[in-house]
């Protein structure tokens with residue numbers, strides 16, 4: 001279909017070949033496959049401005065796509081235009097405390113560059129193959145978030161193109177409404193093209209502690225204490241499937257640079273775990289940050305990386321987390337996660353999660369509960385898991401929880417209203433201001 005789109009001129013290229021369209025209709029979830037009419041590989045921010053201006057006039061949906069690691073079509077645009085941001089991936093030379101990066105760069109690209117100067121972003125996601133624009137559009141949580149908040153809380157400034165085709169810069173002091181609407185804004189108010197990210201000194205080494213607990217309540221109780229004490233730099237936890245049922249693991253780490261050295265005995269003292277269950281590793285900071293890449297290679301080899309991934313990601317208030325976990329564990333079998341699957345469970349200090357559009361429960365401590373499932377590619381199994389995800393979301397909501405909206409949970413317009421809560425009218429005002437034709441964000445509402 002040529003509606004004038006292919007007469008526009010770009011520094012990059014506009015593609016409508018079957019290979020490009022098929023690729024843009026896929027994501028890590030492998031559940032939704034909405035084919036766009038065209039894929040823009042921008043050569044510049046001006047290309048993005050051109051396409052957004054045209055799409056706004058014509059009412060064509062546009063969705064920016066980073067690395068497509070969403071799990072429910074969030075970065076897809078049915079019959080619309082996908083902007084493949086991976087084409088804009090430059091990382092500038094870092095200065096003492098910040099680095100300017102294009103939004104299509106991955107966190108691996110960023111870290112490789114900043115480490116040459118002995119610097120690191122304060123918060124890294126567990127997997128470095130995600131794009132900067134992709135995680136800044138959702139939040140970006142990791143093992144240091146209990147200390148620094150989400151990745152969105154570490155952004156100093158952004159450049160973006162709004163749906164009217166205007167290129168704008170923003171920060172907490174310059175166009176702060178736009179800044180607030182882009183961070184964790186799920187690409188609904190504009191396309192982030194560049195970000196200025198805060199940096200901190202990187203440690204040389206990491207001592208990683210895996211401690212095992214008799215049950216989930218002991219694990220979460222220990223996590224609360226360890227977080228309050230600030231004992232570890234990195235604090236996470238996992239429910240792992242195994243032949244004898246589930247195992248409950250604290251995954252904590254201390255960063256250091258020799259000659260300083262961590263005291264293993266002190267760091268594992270009174271942590272409430274099963275005595276003798278400690279597994280301790282010593283890694284370079286890069287190897288620790290990149291710890292999922294061996295697993296990724298193995299899952300790719302086995303085919304499980306490209307199987308469906310109906311994931312559920314939720315944020316629960318502290319006081320109802322144990323109840324929620326007890327409920328989901330009652331019905332859960334290791335097969336519900338798959339051999340490579342797990343449930344991530346870790347606490348965060350809610351006040352550190354200061355990004356307005358990143359919804360959090362109304363308590364001092366928030367727990368991330370994320371079921372990362374790797375089932376076989378069987379449509380009936382996947383449908384059942386998506387229905388379970390929806391039921392978990394409803395239970396979490398009853399218990400004061402919210403969705404961390406990167407997962408595979410059917411969501412209606414009413415759910416979004418509930419998600420934004422009292423902030424919903426203000427959010428709609430922002431959308432009306434920056435995307436009056438409502439062409440962005442079409443991949444977000446999905447009903448079961």
Ligand SMILES: Cc1cc2nc3c(=O)[nH]c(=O)nc-3n(C[C@H](O)[C@H](O)[C@H](O)COP(=O)(O)OP(=O)(O)OC[C@H]3O[C@@H](n4cnc5c(N)ncnc54)[C@H](O)[C@@H]3O)c2cc1C
Pocket residue numbers: 027028063064065066067068069070071074075085103104124125126127130131132133134135137138139140141142186187188190191192193406443
């Ligand atoms: C293996 C794996 C590990 C993960 N680990 C973590 C983790 O540790 N912590 C965590 O928080 N999340 C994690 N996630 C989830 C991940 O953060 C989100 O799915 C993220 O959105 C993916 O980034 P992406 O570049 O693939 O984005 P995409 O899937 O391409 O896009 C995600 C959303 O962002 C929008 N978007 C993308 N680029 C831009 C842009 N430049 N401007 C505006 N909007 C844009 C898209 O339109 C879409 O709505 C993980 C996901 C996977 C598959």
